Amino acid sequence: MGPAVDLRLVVPGSLGYSSGGNVYNAMLAGALAGLGVRVETVEVPGAWPVGSTEDRASLAAALGVPSATAHDGASPARATASPDAVLVDGLLALGEPEEVRAATAPGPARLGILVHMSLPDAPGLTPEGRRRLAGLERASLAAVDAVIVPSSFAARRLAERYGTRALVARPGVVRAPVSPGSLTAGAPPHLLCLAALLPGKRQLRIVRALAGLAGLPWTATLAGHDAADPDYARAVREEVRRLGLEGRIEVPGELRGAELDQEWARADLTLLASESETFGLVVAESLARGVPAVVPAGTGAAEALALSLEGGLGAAGTAVREEDPAAGGDPLCSETGQWLASAEVRARWRAAALAARPLLPGWDATARAVLGALSPASAGSSGTR
Incomplete structure (x- = not known):
């Protein structure tokens, strides 16, 4: 996928603090725009990774699921035109395979999941909770065209758990002055x-x-x-x-x-x-x-x-x-x-x-890796769909 494309980036609503995932999302959006990509960022608030009925309706709408498929009460968080690709944060998508599968049906747009953290790796889970989240995650990953992760470590983790082939888009850095230190x-x-x-x-x-x-x-x-x-x-x-x-x-x-x-x-x-x-x-x-x-x-x-x-x-x-x-x-x-x-x-x-x-690589390198993963030419190189 080259420049001059439309990409919808679907991200969680504000967490109220700066996390690695939301910093990555914001920097990625800016870097994609710098490459000439028309980026629409859609925030979907909710109790993720497994949301309420209303949360899932909002997610379905943001993913472009037709209203007949979405749950009642969907919020109007949908682009006015169909994008060439949709990239959704894993915190939203990994626990909602039904909405993810529905989003792959409507049209030609490629759908990718950006996995900042595998759900079973969240601390404090019971064994049953870990198994449940792993089942949901496996189904979501299997449904999409591309799985993108920020590290080779994360790619290996998904391959070991599910046989998923993920493409790596490492975070970039913003050039900063040298810290003199104390x-x-x-x-x-x-x-x-x-x-x-x-x-x-x-x-x-x-x-x-x-x-x-x-x-x-x-x-x-x-x-x-x-x-x-x-x-x-x-x-x-x-x-x-x-x-x-x-x-x-x-x-x-x-x-x-x-x-x-x-x-x-x-x-x-x-x-x-x-x-x-x-x-x-x-x-x-x-x-x-x-x-x-x-x-x-x-x-x-x-x-x-x-x-x-x-x-x-x-x-x-x-x-x-x-x-x-x-x-x-x-x-x-x-x-x-x-x-x-x-x-x-x-x-x-x-x-x-x-x-x-x-x-150290800049965020432009991250954006190019994401575009490559979402390109039709990458079909078969990531995901399990």
Whole structure:
């Protein structure tokens, strides 16, 4: 699919905070427009991934399902003309195979699902809930023309689970100034975690790991939306107080604009401890500023960190395993401690991040990959339909 086409991008209604998925969607829309694609973004609010009758009606309308097929009460969230392709966020589509199947019938438009996260990977699910979501997801993926994911890690996950062939459109980065960091100003090293305060992001693990490093100089900020799970956000702040780290760890909530820029400017190392990450957009954003990172192994965040290898100076950080008390504690603590204690490690990781920075792909590359996946020429190379 080349330029001068019409594409409808169907995304969830506002989550009220910045997530990797909604940042990807917004940046993709802008990059597609920059390539000459006529992009219509349609927001569909609802209790996803499995919505109410009204939610599903709105989704059907946004996907272009004829009114006779859609449930009663569909909201008027439909384009005035038929697009050449429809790309729908997986948070909407993966739990609603009936609406997805109906959307493949009306006409020639190609339908793709953009899978930011596989539903069974959501934290806190019961085994029965995981099986149910996997069944819905399998059916939705089988119905569409294209499945697009942000990482090779995510593509492998879908292939292993369902035999789905997915095409990769990695997130790009926005060029940003190099973060000078706190060390250059003679201050203690500053550590930064940017993630919503949710159990799956595991800020409690970070707080406890840093408590084990209290004898070394450092400060830290755990910044992220704190209203989605108030109990967990409260638990993180209480753990900071319980461990006597109030003067060293800040938990300010979500930062945007100038406040976020200031936080990046004083960052020397990014920490991410998520249970599951499809890619880890914040890691690419960190590298774009010359800031190395410690990330969870066995997730897409390790793939994001591997972008730093393109600079030829090794990895700009490390990927750490899960906690294992029998093996001597938490690798997040030991690896971060090694970075704090060793000027040589700090210099090596920083040099690798700076070397990789000019080589990171922009969002135009992401947009081209998406267009290629939605092109009729790609039929048979993704999806299972």
